[in-house]
Amino acid sequence: MDNQYAKLIEDLQQKNQVVMLTRFKTVTEADKTIIEKSLISKDELETVDKQLQKTIENILIKGMPELIITADNETVLCEPFYAEGRLIILGGGHIAKPLAKYGTDIGFKVTVVDDRPAFANEGRFPEASQVLCESFETCFDHLQVNASDYVVIVTRGHRHDAVCLRQVLDSDPEYLGMIGSKRRVKNLMELLVGEGFDEGKLNQVYSPIGLKIGAITPEEIAISIMAEIIGKKRLSQSVSEGPKRRQTSQSDFDYEVLENLANEDTEERAIITVVSKKGSVPRGPGAKMIIWSDGRSLGSIGGGCSEAEVSLAARDLLQAGSGYLTMKVDMTGSVAEDEGMVCGGIMDVLIEVYPSMK
Amino acid sequence: MDNQYAKLIEDLQQKNQVVMLTRFKTVTEADKTIIEKSLISKDELETVDKQLQKTIENILIKGMPELIITADNETVLCEPFYAEGRLIILGGGHIAKPLAKYGTDIGFKVTVVDDRPAFANEGRFPEASQVLCESFETCFDHLQVNASDYVVIVTRGHRHDAVCLRQVLDSDPEYLGMIGSKRRVKNLMELLVGEGFDEGKLNQVYSPIGLKIGAITPEEIAISIMAEIIGKKRLSQSVSEGPKRRQTSQSDFDYEVLENLANEDTEERAIITVVSKKGSVPRGPGAKMIIWSDGRSLGSIGGGCSEAEVSLAARDLLQAGSGYLTMKVDMTGSVAEDEGMVCGGIMDVLIEVYPSMK
Numbered sequence: 001m002d003n004q005y006a007k008l009i010e011d012l013q014q015k016n017q018v019v020m021l022t023r024f025k026t027v028t029e030a031d032k033t034i035i036e037k038s039l040i041s042k043d044e045l046e047t048v049d050k051q052l053q054k055t056i057e058n059i060l061i062k063g064m065p066e067l068i069i070t071a072d073n074e075t076v077l078c079e080p081f082y083a084e085g086r087l088i089i090l091g092g093g094h095i096a097k098p099l100a101k102y103g104t105d106i107g108f109k110v111t112v113v114d115d116r117p118a119f120a121n122e123g124r125f126p127e128a129s130q131v132l133c134e135s136f137e138t139c140f141d142h143l144q145v146n147a148s149d150y151v152v153i154v155t156r157g158h159r160h161d162a163v164c165l166r167q168v169l170d171s172d173p174e175y176l177g178m179i180g181s182k183r184r185v186k187n188l189m190e191l192l193v194g195e196g197f198d199e200g201k202l203n204q205v206y207s208p209i210g211l212k213i214g215a216i217t218p219e220e221i222a223i224s225i226m227a228e229i230i231g232k233k234r235l236s237q238s239v240s241e242g243p244k245r246r247q248t249s250q251s252d253f254d255y256e257v258l259e260n261l262a263n264e265d266t267e268e269r270a271i272i273t274v275v276s277k278k279g280s281v282p283r284g285p286g287a288k289m290i291i292w293s294d295g296r297s298l299g300s301i302g303g304g305c306s307e308a309e310v311s312l313a314a315r316d317l318l319q320a321g322s323g324y325l326t327m328k329v330d331m332t333g334s335v336a337e338d339e340g341m342v343c344g345g346i347m348d349v350l351i352e353v354y355p356s357m358k
Numbered sequence: 359m360d361n362q363y364a365k366l367i368e369d370l371q372q373k374n375q376v377v378m379l380t381r382f383k384t385v386t387e388a389d390k391t392i393i394e395k396s397l398i399s400k401d402e403l404e405t406v407d408k409q410l411q412k413t414i415e416n417i418l419i420k421g422m423p424e425l426i427i428t429a430d431n432e433t434v435l436c437e438p439f440y441a442e443g444r445l446i447i448l449g450g451g452h453i454a455k456p457l458a459k460y461g462t463d464i465g466f467k468v469t470v471v472d473d474r475p476a477f478a479n480e481g482r483f484p485e486a487s488q489v490l491c492e493s494f495e496t497c498f499d500h501l502q503v504n505a506s507d508y509v510v511i512v513t514r515g516h517r518h519d520a521v522c523l524r525q526v527l528d529s530d531p532e533y534l535g536m537i538g539s540k541r542r543v544k545n546l547m548e549l550l551v552g553e554g555f556d557e558g559k560l561n562q563v564y565s566p567i568g569l570k571i572g573a574i575t576p577e578e579i580a581i582s583i584m585a586e587i588i589g590k591k592r593l594s595q596s597v598s599e600g601p602k603r604r605q606t607s608q609s610d611f612d613y614e615v616l617e618n619l620a621n622e623d624t625e626e627r628a629i630i631t632v633v634s635k636k637g638s639v640p641r642g643p644g645a646k647m648i649i650w651s652d653g654r655s656l657g658s659i660g661g662g663c664s665e666a667e668v669s670l671a672a673r674d675l676l677q678a679g680s681g682y683l684t685m686k687v688d689m690t691g692s693v694a695e696d697e698g699m700v701c702g703g704i705m706d707v708l709i710e711v712y713p714s715m716k
Binding site for chain 2: 098102105106107211213214215216217219220223224226227228230231233234235
């Protein structure tokens with residue numbers, strides 16, 4: 001097998017939205033073969049036939065994996081993948097501290113930049129993936145801000161804010177917010193228009209930053225910013241226009257597992273994927289876990305008894321050497337029903353086994 | 359001196375809004391005397407003269423302490439105090455975990471209730487002030503929910519949610535939110551109307567809970583709830599109606615210091631209060647710190663050089679034995695101005711010294 005995961009990671013680094021297709025065929029009950037994996041990125045949609053084009057478009061909008069059965073009785077797992085968004089916090093002051101924490105909780109890879117060593121150090125931001133101690137003039141060479149990033153400008157002074165804004169504007173990040181009073185923001189915007197910056201782009205800057213909840217303390221302001229960012233990520237129009245959910249990146253895949261699949265393609269392994277769910281389960285569709293013949297594993301499909309049960313089945317299939325298997329895992333129970341519980345659900349899981357390439 | 363702080367704590371426990379008046383007189387430069395402290399609660403406003411009534415009303419609306427000079431040349435410090443709000447989380451599941459953390463960050467005393475020992479334990483909620491392992495039927499006897507509390511109903515099932523809602527409704531908490539899909543919430547509301555509950559009160563329940571930011575994961579939902587709660591606390595009308603800041607409890611006082619002042623009135627001590635500020639300073643007006651003759655201290659007015667400078671002055675005044683002193687602390691500087699910094703400000707501080715009552 002050509003390593004499609006390596007290509008996937010490459011595509012995602014180019015900020016492409018990609019659907020991975022895995023085609024299966026049940027020849028007999030004992031001969032369940034994985035035919036191939038292929039990738040179609042959003043940019044390549046024109047090149048495939050109309051029917052498939054529509055299917056892929058829908059999956060990218062819904063943002064959830066789907067199992068489809070084709071006319072010639074093939075099963076195809078369609079999995080959507082999206083570039084990973086960073087939360088880049090420019091300025092390491094009193095708002096950055098809670099914001100880095102909340103951003104990490106929410107699932108962002110957080111980068112904090114400040115030019116003062118006392119504010120840009122890993123001790124101050126233990127949760128951040130990256131802490132850069134660099135001048136705001138030069139940091140952007142390292143950052144390479146791109147269209148899937150979320151950028152928050154909260155430096156200690158409006159001169160630094162302006163330096164950052166000038167450099168971030170051209171990168172068109174997914175979200176760009178800047179702190180500051182209405183008056184100060186207005187002055188800066190006028191200055192930048194005067195310098196020739198595009199007024200339309202400046203109007204899209206979230207500034208004054210954060211949802212208007214009357215936040216006063218740094219922690220409250222961080223919550224208001226985080227709520228605004230979640231809204232930008234999850235909704236197709238702004239909160240104030242009346243929220244409408246944006247059906248993207250609901251897949252629960254994690255990058256660490258994808259990166260491993262992209263790198264290590266030589267050993268025999270089973271890939272477990274949550275394909276769909278009903279009710280409340282710990283991990284959603286798209287979640288993946290790798291199990292190797294020597295017992296090692298990476299990632300999680302939710303832990304507990306269910307994961308143990310699926311892992312056992314994966315090990316059996318690894319013994320067989322290749323093929324695939326689908327499983328229904330039921331986490332509901334009479335206790336749950338008695339209490340009117342909303343937790344406890346059912347999930348469909350796919351196990352694929354790939355032989356060693358050594 | 360009669361301990362007015364003990365009375366203040368009592369008033370606040372009755373959920374009263376209270377203004378403490380401290381009257382000073384400068385007889386000569388060397389004879390600056392504190393005349394007396396007195397309390398006027400919002401409920402007692404009718405009993406004082408019109409002029410004072412208006413002053414106190416304004417201070418309660420603004421929520422910030424103020425120094426006023428009376429006609430007979432007395433200086434009066436007017437400090438507003440508000441009952442402490444708890445964040446009571448009913449249900450210890452996957453949303454309660456991040457919510458307890460964020461609530462504590464925001465400054466709430468957090469209480470978590472669940473009837474399952476595995477979900478209601480201090481190991482799971484290290485930040486919470488109180489974790490109650492009790493049935494939802496009986497927990498309210500211990501909780502004594504009141505008008506300054508913020509209550510979030512996020513139990514594991516709608517039957518428990520209903521049990522909680524029935525009991526909380528009559529306590530009229532400052533905020534009452536309940537999780538659940540639109541349909542499920544609607545059904546429950548209809549059920550309760552049928553049981554004779556007041557429809558107006560039911561309509562005031564924030565449900566489905568949280569700002570509409572498209573939150574999906576437990577952490578995102580916790581942020582959406584926290585943002586809604588901050589909005590309720592800080593704004594005089596809801597976020598969706600167009601935010602308008604609510605000018606209450608902006609004073610930065612902390613309960614621990616007040617409680618100490620209420621309990622310990624026998625030793626000689628200096629009370630330091632931040633009276634006003636300009637620009638950005640670490641602690642706002644209302645922040646208090648106690649310094650005793652033996653060098654101990656409690657509370658903070660922001661730390662750093664400024665606090666050290668004020669503490670030194672307080673110790674000098676303690677040596678003198680009684681009286682008061684006002685100080686202007688300047689935290690701006692040329693470095694700050696050069697960089698267009700918004701941090702760095704000026705604060706006015708009051709030091710009062712009270713002799714031992716032993």
